[in-house]
Amino acid sequence: MTFISGFELSELEPGEDNAYLRQLPIVKSLLGAGRIDFTSSVTFLVGENGAGKSTLVEALAVGMRFNPAGGTRNSLFSSADTVSELHYWLRIFRSRNPRDGYFLRAEAMNKVFSYYDAPGFYDPRFGPRMHTMSHGESSLHLLKNRFHANGLYLLDEPESGLSPDSQIVAAARIADLARRGAQFIIATHSPIILAVPGAEILEIRDGALTRVSYEETSLVEATREFIDDPLGTAAYLCEADPIPED
Known part of the structure; x- marks a missing residue:
């Protein structure tokens, strides 16, 4: 069962602010495509750089009220990073509400970890401070200690900083949590993480968002x-x- 059962993109309002969105392959493929359903507890978005995978994951996260800079829905820090306006025209269909959740974006992890390590917020029950670990170690620690069953997790390139062996560990953890009720929507360039058994794969290809097999x-x-x-x-x-x- 999923928390987000699907989404659809309505026509973007005209204007210069939306010009860059209209050029994204993911946006071109979604306009007029109708509802896109998620049929698995793990959905991957793949495609070339610049296809719009990260923009779509961000829009889904913001639409589900996660901090645009990353973290949980309770993460209150702000970021100077520009947030796409795509979420304004994205209609999200929910089948139920998650108990827990997290939005991970590779380029903003340092800011999120600084937030969690800050005095007054750091909780030793979750283990060592994130900045005492390497990038890869902190990413795995996050997966193992802050991600739980019955949660919704939107991940943008979670393979960042992970060795091949660590990517296998991450894929196994994702598969285990999905079996126990979690839902993952992941943009990735990693063929290792992409190999989660039973996952649905949506590829941005030839101007369309297409369901494809791993191979x-x-x-x-x-x-x-x-x-x-x-x-x-x-x-x-x-x-x-x-x-x-x-």
């Missing part, structure tokens, strides 16, 4: 192509002669 994603295809011949691929991209094999 069909451009992300996995590109990763597999590189792994099959990493030195040759790198040499080709660098316009150098391939390194001969022994």
Whole structure:
């Protein structure tokens, strides 16, 4: 069962402030597309840089009353970062209300962790201060200690700072929480985190938001192509002669 069962995008009002939104592939694909349903407790958004994945995740988070800068719905700090206006035209369909939740955005994690570490807010029951750990360690700590069953979690590139082994741990934690009632909506470039069993994958491709299988994603295809011949691929991209094999 999901907390957000779907969403739809209404026509944006004309104006220069919305010009950049209209150019985003995700917005172009959603205008006139009708309702998009979430059919799994874990939904991934994938696509090239600039496709609008992060903008959509942010709009869903703001529409669910999370702090635009990240954190929980009770996080009160502000950020100077610009917030997209997409949430004004996004209608979110809810099936129930979450008991807990979190909006994680990779580029703002340092600000969120500073907020949690601040005097008067830091709670030792949650473990060490976030800034005493590395970026990757703090991300895993967040997943393990602040994410719970029956929660709604919107994550923008959660793989940031995580080694491949740590990404496997993160994917396992996401899968476990989803089995116990949590819902995740995740924008990612990681083929490891993308491999959560039973997840729904929406790819921004050829001007449309398309449901695809893991194997069909451009992300996995590109990763597999590189792994099959990493030195040759790198040499080709660098316009150098391939390194001969022994």
